[in-house]
Amino acid sequence: MNLKQLSHMLSLSQTTVSRALNGYPEVNEETRRRVMDAAKRHGYRPNPSARRLATGKSGxxxxxxxxxxxxxxxxxxxxxxxxxxxxxxxxxxxxxxxxxxxxxxxxxxxxxxxxxxxxxxxxxxxxxxxxxxxxxxxxxxxxxxxxxxxxxxxxxxxxxxDNEGAFHEAARILVQLGHKRLALINGDDRETFAIHRERGVRRALAASGLTLGERHICSLTMTEENGYRAARRLLEQSEAPTAIVCSSLIMALGVVRAVRDLDLTIPGDLSLVAHDDVFPWLRPENFPVPLSTTRSSIRxxxxxxxxxxxxxxxxxxxxxxxxxxxxxxxxxxxxxxxxx
Amino acid sequence: MNLKQLSHMLSLSQTTVSRALNGYPEVNEETRRRVMDAAKRHGYRPNPSARRLATGKSGxxxxxxxxxxxxxxxxxxxxxxxxxxxxxxxxxxxxxxxxxxxxxxxxxxxxxxxxxxxxxxxxxxxxxxxxxxxxxxxxxxxxxxxxxxxxxxxxxxxxxxDNEGAFHEAARILVQLGHKRLALINGDDRETFAIHRERGVRRALAASGLTLGERHICSLTMTEENGYRAARRLLEQSEAPTAIVCSSLIMALGVVRAVRDLDLTIPGDLSLVAHDDVFPWLRPENFPVPLSTTRSSIRxxxxxxxxxxxxxxxxxxxxxxxxxxxxxxxxxxxxxxxxx
DNA sequence: AGAGTCTTCCAAAGCGCTTTGGGTTTTTCG
DNA sequence: CGAAAAACCCAAAGCGCTTTGGAAGACTCT
CATH class of the missing domain: 3.40.50.2300 (Response regulator)
Known part of the structure; x- marks a missing residue:
């Protein structure tokens, strides 16, 4: 069923039918109703390829x-x-x-x-x-x-x-709790979100005269394994952080595993906050120790x-x-x- | 630049140009080369909307x-x-x-x-x-x-x-290791893959005169939380399984967590095999205890x-x-x- | 040399829609 | 009541491509 057939069936021109269907003003309401009705009854659907060719719009x-x-x-x-x-x-x-x-x-x-x-x-x-x-x-x-x-x-x-604000807030809370050595496990720092997050953490630290040392920041793609590696690296150094802010729940899985391997505990030895994009299949409240998060539904x-x-x-x-x-x-x- | 312009430019008909471009035989190789060449030089690309309308193919x-x-x-x-x-x-x-x-x-x-x-x-x-x-x-x-x-x-x-084969094999190994009470943590059992996996496990058990009890099988959507719940339910019952076969790595995370919460160990108290679809961000070898898997790259x-x-x-x-x-x-x- | 066969190319007819540029009626209004 | 303005509708021209049905010329074969 195409426009030609439909218009012929209605004894109207294709122009009028097309206009009626697309809501143009220059068509009698009575006629429009007739057209709409017939279109529905015969299940007429304009051919998108044709419409596309004519209008340039693809939907x-x-x-x-x-x-x-x-x-x-x-x-x-x-x-x-x-x-x-x-x-x-x-x-x-x-x-x-x-x-x-x-x-x-x-x-x-x-x-x-x-x-x-x-x-x-x-x-x-x-x-x-x-x-x-x-x-x-x-x-x-x-x-x-x-x-x-x-x-x-x-x-x-x-x-x-507000990545910067979120991570600023996370870091601020940690500082307020007395943490002086914070670390950031970030995503790929060529991406803006990671830059903003780092900025947020730095700003919070700076407000209390603290800094984010070179050795207290990691930027890696967000896999469990990278979370683990980063945490190991951070926690095994002399000036190990007492709190970590982490860019992803998946990385946090690795952090938790590292903490365990090192016989440390959360939150006794290490406080942890991670960003949660709200996955249905992995929820922060179900971590071995319920995980504090900055939360924003990506969905x-x-x-x-x-x-x-x-x-x-x-x-x-x-x-x-x-x-x-x-x-x-x-x-x-x-x-x-x-x-x- | 459209077909009309191109063909005019070459003093050929649209037909010929179109045919030359689409590899039809009825065009002189010499001509074809000329056409192809001109098309490339002028960056001509046939309009897909038009082609679509004419052929009905969308690519x-x-x-x-x-x-x-x-x-x-x-x-x-x-x-x-x-x-x-x-x-x-x-x-x-x-x-x-x-x-x-x-x-x-x-x-x-x-x-x-x-x-x-x-x-x-x-x-x-x-x-x-x-x-x-x-x-x-x-x-x-x-x-x-x-x-x-x-x-x-x-x-x-x-x-x-081969879901059935995979889970058959996994269960068979476990049985061979002396396990008599196996459990299956499966995905949604309205889907065929889950049915096949269950079938595989049952077949392996049957071969040794064992069965998969009603209380030893769980079918849930594959989240960490469901893995945890299923494992708790299985392990806290009187006839707790000594081995679990699990349909997904994500669920296996939950199983591991449950095992820990119950002060059990893997593989001491429980053997665990899971199916691995090969995610880049979660690898079985990085589980607290490296996880045995049935592996097939979904990618x-x-x-x-x-x-x-x-x-x-x-x-x-x-x-x-x-x-x-x-x-x-x-x-x-x-x-x-x-x-x- | 004439009939038949390839080879090579073309004009024109779609594909199904939107939109332009008028035509008829009908309504409005001085 | 006649002219201007609305209201309503249409034929036809695209959009840019593919494909059908030949036609013209070159080649083969007897």
Missing amino acids: MIGYVLPTGNAVDIDPHFVEFLSGLGDYARSHELDLVLSPADADDQETTYRRIVANRQVDAVYISSPRPADRRLALVNTLGIPFIVHGRSEGFDFDYPYLDI LAGARVAERLAARISGLEEGARGEVWPVDLVVRGSVAGAPV | MIGYVLPTGNAVDIDPHFVEFLSGLGDYARSHELDLVLSPADADDQETTYRRIVANRQVDAVYISSPRPADRRLALVNTLGIPFIVHGRSEGFDFDYPYLDI LAGARVAERLAARISGLEEGARGEVWPVDLVVRGSVAGAPV
Whole structure:
């Protein structure tokens, strides 16, 4: 059932039927009703390929997926996706993942824009002066960044959590509890979120005249193994920290294991706070010692990004509005006063 | 730069240029070279929307993503995606995720097929007599199932691992080590993989005249917390198992925690084997006691599914070939003889 | 040399929709 | 009551590609 058949069936022109269906004003309400009705009754759905060719709009949002043999997709991605998908579903938006060589994403961005494959894109895990941002900005496709970049002379729309504030707060509490030697187990410090977190910790320490020593900071991809290694390295040195702030729950698993291997205890010998993105399958309250966390649902972020993307596509949102979400600090058993 | 311009520029008809570019035989090799050359030089890329409208092919593969407020996307998904994306990239295939109400995926399948949005789809986490399978089969779109269903009177193409064999082997080893009371902590037993795993364990036990008691089997979604709960329930009963076979590494985390809470040890009091899908961020050899596993890379499966999907799209693969991958049993420190 | 066969190319007809640029009616209003 | 303005509808021209159905010329074969 296509437009031609439908319009013939109604003894109307394709123009009128099309207009009626798309809500244009120059059609009699009575006629519109007739058309809508017939369309529904016959299950008419405009062919998206045709519509696309005619309008250039695809009704899809895009994401360039960095791939490669040595490239691992962040497990956070799937949670973000849950939220995104949840919103997208209710608005009949599809998501197209365009896999790209992790070292050359530009080609792919250019392709999907040139081909008008998607109406908007989102960018995640941005770095300072991230080239993807500059690119997408000049290409002129609607976009939203999940996270933040830095060092651009233009503004851009983004959704981020207050990483600096969260880690500032976590560190502040620890300092208040008497800890003088804090350590930070961070994610890859080429990414902005990690930089912000470090900044937050440093600022909290500085407020009490403390510093974050070179040997008290680790930046690694967020795996259990790296958490373990970092913790071993930190805890086996002479000036071992009495508190650790950790960028991920998965790394925290490794920290806990290291602490055990070293016959230390939490929170007796070490206080631990980690960031929790809220995975359904791993919850901080279920750690051997309930884990204090800075918490922010990455899933909600996904839904919000989708929402804003949809708004930008339909022209409801304009400009370069940045949105920063506050982060909860949830104190559980893993923090205590500094050992004497 | 479109076809019209290019062909005008070459003083050829659009027909000829199109044919030259798409490798049709009825064009002079000399001419073809000229065309190809000019196309490359001017960076001509056929408009996919137009091509789509004309051919009905989209160059994309689809996946219907079950979503909903209470629906969590399996963290395995992201690993599978890594593999899929890795292959897709090298073949300029995009993946479109169509979010659907988890309770009504049929509508979405019908839509993407009717709209010819994708050239093929894959289906994951199938259940026995899975309706999606029957649907997709009648709709006539190329597809591949990752996993297996059961109870259909038609064959279908799939890629699965030998879940039954893997768990049979794991249980067999444990029995050989003298264990008489085995337990199984399984995933959601409405899914085929879980059924197969249970079958494997039962078969191994039966071979030695043992059985898997009602109280020695748990089927839950694969979270750390559920692993913990299941283990507690199993280990606190009178006829506590001396060995557990567990369907996921994430659940195994919970098992380990439970064992500790109960002041038991692995492998002294309990032997443990889990299935490992090979996550980059959580490795069995890094468990407190290195974990024995049945191992199969879900990422490789993703790549293979993409490969076969591509083959089916281009007509290189036909029929309903099923492919079952063997699973490695990797024995590490977490298994030992049954306690006396 | 004429008939038949390849080879090489083309004009034009789709694919199914949106949108432009008018035409008719009908309504409004001085 | 006649003219200007709305209201309503249509034919046809795209969007950019693929593919059908030939046509023209070059080659082969008897």
